[in-house]
Amino acid sequence: MANEPYDTVDTDVLVIGAGGAGQRAAIAAAEAGCQVLVVCKSLLGKAHTVMAEGGMAAALANVAGADTWEVHFQDTMKGGKLINNWRMAHIHATEAPERVLELERWGAVFDRTREGYIHQRPFGAHTYPRLAHIGDRTGLEIIRSLQDHLVHMPNIEVHMETTVSSLLTWEGRAVGALAYRRVDGALVVYRAKAVLLATGGAGRIYRVTSNSWECTGDGVALAYHAGAQLQDCEMVQFHPTGMVWPPGVRGILVTEGVRGEGGILRNSRGERFMVNYDPERMDLSSRDVVARAINAEVEAGRGSPHGGAFLDISHKSPEYIRRKLPSMYEQFLKLAKVDITKEPMEVAPTIHYFMGGVRVGAEDGATTVPGLFAAGEVASGLHGANRLGGNSLSDLLVFGKRAGDAAAVFAQDHAGPVKIDRAQVERAIEELLGPLHRPDGESPFALEEELRDVCTEYAPLIRDREGLEKGLERTLELAERAARCSAGGPTGRAFNPGWHTAQDLRNMLVSAEALFRCALERKESRGAHARRDYPDLDPKLEAVNMVAQKSEGGMACFPVEREPIPDELRAIIDKKFPRFELEEGS
Amino acid sequence: MADRTVKLSIFRGDPGGGDMVTYEVPTQEGMVVLDAVLWVQSHRAPDLAVRWNCKAAKCGSCSAEIDGFPRLMCKSPIDEYGDEISVRPMHTFPLIRDLVTDVSWNYEVNKRIQPFTPSEADLADPQPWRMQQEDVDRVIEFRKCIECFLCQDVCHVLRSHGQKDAFFGPRFMIRIASLEMHPKDAADRRPLLRGEAGVGMCNITKCCTEVCPEHIHITDNGIIPMKERMADLYFDPLRFVAGKLMRGRE
Numbered sequence: 001m002a003n004e005p006y007d008t009v010d011t012d013v014l015v016i017g018a019g020g021a022g023q024r025a026a027i028a029a030a031e032a033g034c035q036v037l038v039v040c041k042s043l044l045g046k047a048h049t050v051m052a053e054g055g056m057a058a059a060l061a062n063v064a065g066a067d068t069w070e071v072h073f074q075d076t077m078k079g080g081k082l083i084n085n086w087r088m089a090h091i092h093a094t095e096a097p098e099r100v101l102e103l104e105r106w107g108a109v110f111d112r113t114r115e116g117y118i119h120q121r122p123f124g125a126h127t128y129p130r131l132a133h134i135g136d137r138t139g140l141e142i143i144r145s146l147q148d149h150l151v152h153m154p155n156i157e158v159h160m161e162t163t164v165s166s167l168l169t170w171e172g173r174a175v176g177a178l179a180y181r182r183v184d185g186a187l188v189v190y191r192a193k194a195v196l197l198a199t200g201g202a203g204r205i206y207r208v209t210s211n212s213w214e215c216t217g218d219g220v221a222l223a224y225h226a227g228a229q230l231q232d233c234e235m236v237q238f239h240p241t242g243m244v245w246p247p248g249v250r251g252i253l254v255t256e257g258v259r260g261e262g263g264i265l266r267n268s269r270g271e272r273f274m275v276n277y278d279p280e281r282m283d284l285s286s287r288d289v290v291a292r293a294i295n296a297e298v299e300a301g302r303g304s305p306h307g308g309a310f311l312d313i314s315h316k317s318p319e320y321i322r323r324k325l326p327s328m329y330e331q332f333l334k335l336a337k338v339d340i341t342k343e344p345m346e347v348a349p350t351i352h353y354f355m356g357g358v359r360v361g362a363e364d365g366a367t368t369v370p371g372l373f374a375a376g377e378v379a380s381g382l383h384g385a386n387r388l389g390g391n392s393l394s395d396l397l398v399f400g401k402r403a404g405d406a407a408a409v410f411a412q413d414h415a416g417p418v419k420i421d422r423a424q425v426e427r428a429i430e431e432l433l434g435p436l437h438r439p440d441g442e443s444p445f446a447l448e449e450e451l452r453d454v455c456t457e458y459a460p461l462i463r464d465r466e467g468l469e470k471g472l473e474r475t476l477e478l479a480e481r482a483a484r485c486s487a488g489g490p491t492g493r494a495f496n497p498g499w500h501t502a503q504d505l506r507n508m509l510v511s512a513e514a515l516f517r518c519a520l521e522r523k524e525s526r527g528a529h530a531r532r533d534y535p536d537l538d539p540k541l542e543a544v545n546m547v548a549q550k551s552e553g554g555m556a557c558f559p560v561e562r563e564p565i566p567d568e569l570r571a572i573i574d575k576k577f578p579r580f581e582l583e584e585g586s
Numbered sequence: 587m588a589d590r591t592v593k594l595s596i597f598r599g600d601p602g603g604g605d606m607v608t609y610e611v612p613t614q615e616g617m618v619v620l621d622a623v624l625w626v627q628s629h630r631a632p633d634l635a636v637r638w639n640c641k642a643a644k645c646g647s648c649s650a651e652i653d654g655f656p657r658l659m660c661k662s663p664i665d666e667y668g669d670e671i672s673v674r675p676m677h678t679f680p681l682i683r684d685l686v687t688d689v690s691w692n693y694e695v696n697k698r699i700q701p702f703t704p705s706e707a708d709l710a711d712p713q714p715w716r717m718q719q720e721d722v723d724r725v726i727e728f729r730k731c732i733e734c735f736l737c738q739d740v741c742h743v744l745r746s747h748g749q750k751d752a753f754f755g756p757r758f759m760i761r762i763a764s765l766e767m768h769p770k771d772a773a774d775r776r777p778l779l780r781g782e783a784g785v786g787m788c789n790i791t792k793c794c795t796e797v798c799p800e801h802i803h804i805t806d807n808g809i810i811p812m813k814e815r816m817a818d819l820y821f822d823p824l825r826f827v828a829g830k831l832m833r834g835r836e
Contacts, residue, residue: 043637044693045733048647060714103712107702109722109729109767116716134726140644141729151693181680198801208617211639227752249664252642326730330801331642334661371728488632489802494600500631549667 004180005548006187006428010418011037011157012163012411013404014192015120016219020139020396021376021403023146028404029196030155037190038150039162039179041174041214047149048200050385050398051286052139053255054325055131057390058096062117064128064580067429069093070572071127076391077573079125079385080284080355081527082542083232086565087362092391092398099397100132108145108321109332110134115481117328121260125286128580131390136255136325137218138309142393163187165503166214166220166279166428167195167226168420174226174372175418178428182500185493187432188255189425191418193411196365197223197374201354202310202511204504205554207452208349210242216504217511219378224510224555228367230548231380231560233514234522234529237387238289238461242350243327245306249335254311254328256389257332258345259283261324265294266344274307288386288528291349298348308348314341323408349461349520353392354511355383355528356518365403385527392396435502436493441486442504451478451505455512463519464532474515477507517557518546592664594622595672596634597601600683606672607631613664620648620659620812623673623685637683643799646734649676650685656736656797664751676739689735695754698782702765705772728764730800731757737794737804743787753787756794760808765817785809786816 013029014360015022018040027278030036040047061067072093077084100118102109110132122129134141150156161182168176174195179188200221203211224230243256257264265283267273277293278285285293294309304310313321318341322329325340330336331343357380358367365373376396383391435444458471483506487499524538544559565573590613595606609630611622620638626632641660650660651674653667664671679687708715736758754762760792762779764772778783790810794804802808819825 040697042639042645042647043689046639046647049639050645050732051640051642104715105704105709107727107765109768112717115716119719124737137644137730138733144729148696148701151697160690183688209644212638212645248616248621267794304718315771327644334643335618335663393714428809442627443632445632451627474711490633495635495686496633497635501632533828540595 003431003440004187006189008189009037009193011035011195012192013194013407014036014039014351015196015198015533016177017047017198017200017220017376017378018044019049019198019200019376020142020146020156020393021400022047022196023143023150023199024397024400025196025375025404025407026156027150027153028401029147029408029411030153032408034155034375034408036156037159037191038156039159039164041163041182043160045144047142048215050140051210051242051253052142052393053136053253053258053570054123054260055099055133055138055390055467056130056393057123057126057130057388058100058140058394059093059130060097060100060118060120060132063120067128068581070575072130073569073579074573074575075126076382076388077358078386079388081537082141082384083545084384084524085362085381085562086366086569087374088399090569091362091402092382092395094103096394096495099394102143103397106562108141108148110141113178121257122284123260124256124284124290125281125388126390127577130318131260133257135323136257136327138393141206156374163184163500163503164222166323167222168424168428169226169369170419170421172227175422178425178432180432180493180497182495185496187429188422191420193259193414193418194407195373196407197358197372197378198376198400199378201357201377202508203351203354205451205455205508205512206351207456208242208251210239210251211389212352212526215230218507219374220514221355221507221510222355223369223372223374223413225365226369226372227550228369228372229359230357230481231359231517231545232513233511234519234546234547235385235527236351236459236515237287237353237355237528238291240294240349240422241288241311241347243336244304244308244346244348245336246313252331252335253350253352254345254347255325258311258313258325258328262316263311265290266312266428267297268304273297273302277343286388289300291461292530294349305344308346310344312344314343318398334382335372338559340487353377353387355385355387356380364406365399366406371414373403373407375399385529396397413528432503435485436483436491436500438480438486439491442481442482443488444482444485444498444505447478447482447485448501448505448508451508451512453477454478455515459515459519462530462532468516468520472513472520475512476507476515479513481507482506513550513555517548517555519545521523521557521559592622593670594626595670596623596626596685597788598634598684599673600806601683606811610665617664617672619652619662619664619673621719622664623659632804635682635686635801637686644732645730649736649739650674651676656739658734658736676735678739678745682726691750692733692738692757693733695758697760699762699765700773700775702768702771703773704770708770708772715770717769724767725764727802728760730802731760732800733757734799736797736799740793740797742791742793749787754789755783756804756809758783759785759788759812760802760804760833763808763812766812776816779812780820785812788813810820
């Protein structure tokens with residue numbers, strides 16, 4: 001395998017991933033004067049961001065005049081059960097409005113208020129209606145607006161359908177990556193002055209997920225192998241409402257916008273059960289609470305026929321539903337033969353979002369590896385133990401821009417020629433091509449299925465030590481088998497999904513291992529992390545995040561104390577804000 | 587339904603040639619054609635090339651021709667078909683392998699369309715913009731486009747006559763329409779429409795509208811108004827005479 005040919009491509013900033021965060025980061029770095037190269041696994045504009053439905057949270061105060069960054073900050077911190085990086089939550093709340101307005105100036109179109117301003121819809125655990133939206137396809141609007149802005153910038157180049165398999169380092173600094181083009185299997189070495197990860201989450205390690213195939217935790221694995229720290233990997237969000245029936249569509253997202261627009265959850269007896277779990281916020285409680293409530297109803301024998309709950313919006317007029325929730329209407333009609341203007345939907349929790357990921361600096365998205373930055377779902381900190389709906393899209397823009405800016409500064413400060421370690425490249429190539437040279441190894445598809453079963457069974461909504469230990473053991477065993485797997489079938493490199501899946505699998509295993517290790521370490525129940533053996537919140541653990549890092553003996557996991565929150569921000573969290581009363585007709 | 591098997595014939599091959607290969611696939615309730623194709627990939631043919639992302643009809647990646655009709659595989663329930671189903675790649679774009687085609691031409695076309703361009707006054711306005719919902723509603727329909735390129739695949743100007751050099755295709759007619767009708771856009775793309783975008787090439791057979799998974803009225807709400815805008819500028823007899831007079835005066 002030595003002397004495999006590869007192309008070498010030079011750039012200032014290499015952005016890996018082209019969802020909302022990657023695209024926003026690329027635009028920022030290009031505006032700063034850098035040459036930017038974006039590589040993505042799919043075609044441009046197909047990233048998982050397009051699946052975001054409900055909206056983008058920003059305290060624009062267009063619907064509730066009382067909304068301010070302080071209320072948004074409080075909601076985010078409370079939702080995250082206070083283990084958020086408070087500085088990130090602060091930055092996010094203050095900068096989200098300008099990022100939304102900026103996107104509008106790049107051509108994005110949002111629904112309007114009667115006064116002609118950007119309309120904002122209510123969403124779970126947001127004190128005020130706060131989500132800028134366009135019907136229920138806000139993610140598509142964001143992606144398309146960024147994409148059309150980006151493709152006209154002369155110093156941004158996009159390499160579509162290109163998968164990064166390893167990061168390259170030189171004396172501890174990130175200096176590029178090894179990648180392959182999916183279409184023909186050709187190898188590429190990217191040399192860059194700064195590298196930015198925007199690869200999204202790892203939802204595909206579970207059987208039932210709202211995530212697209214791309215969400216295989218690539219950035220987490222790339223960063224981990226390059227020596228970067230990971231954080232809060234036990235915090236995996238179950239979105240309370242995924243489709244449950246028929247089996248072919250299980251897991252597909254049902255937007256929280258349905259409840260934002262007035263949808264009501266009921267159990268098999270027709271009871272509005274959220275009154276027993278969160279009488280104040282009811283159906284619009286935070287996602288961790290609603291997901292556990294549905295789970296509890298099912299376990300108590302009050303579930304819907306296919307093991308979920310009913311979600312009903314049919315009390316609203318058909319015209320209203322079709323205008324505000326067009327893709328939900330279409331999705332249920334086509335895939336489940338259910339007309340949501342007439343009958344309730346059947347919903348159950350589905351894996352949706354990873355609050356954990358690569359540990360980054362609040363201001364600049366810098367990881368613990370010099371020259372390596374991260375933004376969006378791959379990064380960790382903003383959302384703490386539970387993400388609020390709508391905070392992800394604003395996260396992408398706020399921290400995408402900041403990380404892009406910082407990567408540009410780093411690249412400009414390190415303008416000299418980039419050195420590449422040839423031996424490191426050779427080793428990475430050998431690992432990458434391995435599955436094509438092992439005809440008798442196991443199928444990566446089968447191993448991937450096994451991993452999904454392991455995560456689904458041993459890291460469910462409610463966990464315990466015994467299950468988590470078993471899950472970790474099985475994951476480590478799968479990792480050994482995966483290292484010997486085969487691409488299966490013919491060994492051509494041109495668009496060979498067996499080979500591609502072998503790469504994904506290697507990455508997914510890192511996210512799974514970090515999940516089990518961090519979950520074992522956090523001996524309490526907090527936000528998305530609920531333990532049967534430690535059912536209560538432990539106030540002492542509010543001060544720490546679980547950190548995972550590569551070490552001599554494999555992955556090490558340990559608690560790290562956060563810098564204490566300044567008094568003035570602490571005071572905002574405890575402040576009382578007036579409740580929002582919906583005006584007649586608005 | 588649950589125990590039914592279907593015979594799925596999938597095109598397997600590359601630009602050098604290929605054949606339809608038939609696989610027996612077990613089905614379950616609610617299964618879509620994409621599920622069946624992915625079952626073949628993970629159980630029978632690990633190198634079966636197919637593009638897909640979201641499996642929820644939101645990304646527009648899994649376009650193919652199912653029983654001869656261009657559709658998203660993720661939005662095509664198996665139970666709408668018989669016991670034998672054929673799946674072929676899109677015909678209009680060059681084949682890469684199996685069900686994957688080279689759609690890069692579309693991305694090149696997009697770069698040739700002037701992007702969103704607000705007026706100087708709007709750009710300089712420090713206040714948040716105001717727009718009315720009814721003005722926004724006109725472009726919302728076009729902005730639903732998920733770029734599956736099925737309309738491009740079925741458009742006979744591109745498909746049968748191969749005139750990619752003369753017509754941008756339905757996808758980019760509605761892209762232009764979404765910009766031209768944007769309440770805050772100030773650019774004039776009529777010269778582009780008449781020139782290299784080739785709006786005149788469309789003869790309104792509405793095949794594109796028929797295949798659109800987002801139910802965008804591509805022809806009626808997008809292409810016809812764009813034809814009218816272009817005609818107003820170039821073929822309006824009053825304007826023609828006025829133009830002559832103006833030039834005479836110079």
